[in-house]
Amino acid sequence: MTHYVLLLCSFEEQLQQHVRVHAMEAVMACWELEQTLQSLTGASPGEGTGATMSDDEDNPVDSESNMFDGNDVSDGMGFGMLTEGERSLVERVRQELKHELKQGYREKLVDIREEILRKRRAGKLPGDTASTLKAWWQAHAKWPYPTEEDKARLVQETGLQLKQINNWFINQRKRN
Template identity: 80%
Template structure:
């Protein structure tokens, strides 16, 4: 969608500069000389990828030093990503543990409550006799 919007904006800018709508043409066509030039330009880029091209840039296959550099960059990036991911996981783990600890009571309070629950688990409500004696 962004590409369509960008293309539309370019089209609008071009139309405002030239005053010609995209459907209109100037009526001009390429001459035979222009077509020959286009063909020679296209043939210049048809060179094989294995050897030097017609422009003298050399082979497109990376050299050993380029390969080692790319591999080192790849390893460094992988390490950085792993480190960042590890830090996020550690942060989340610490947050979960912190929330767990926040919900826990001190040890002596927990043991008193457990003892009370075990003594009263069958009927945790006070009886009539225990309420009248208090």
């Protein structure tokens, strides 16, 4: 479980870093497009089809530094009112980020999942294996301490490791 928590903390840090990087790249790209559009058309940011990302801020550095301050959370990310194109760009960046992070953490999450499932299964022997050990136990109820030869034979019959056989007998003696 500790590994899982550490992995999630690492995942959160990387996710925050990716969001910062991709969001800043998207803002800078939009700002550059606006500047190019302005130089080509001569139109000011308020003219045309609607508001742009630079309506409030003409300085891209100020815009980037305020992007994560959390004051404007109308779309959940602090970007203010977005146009349809800007929303689709943000959504595409989110999807690409999600895919990239999934790929990066998939193997680690699978390993952790397998470890958790293995720990849940621990302690349960297959029925035929347990019945073989119980049969030996009942046949030797007066002295339930198998010899090394008995243990070797039980290892062959059950497919368990010697340590598992020893632990089963230790636990069985404690139970009875």
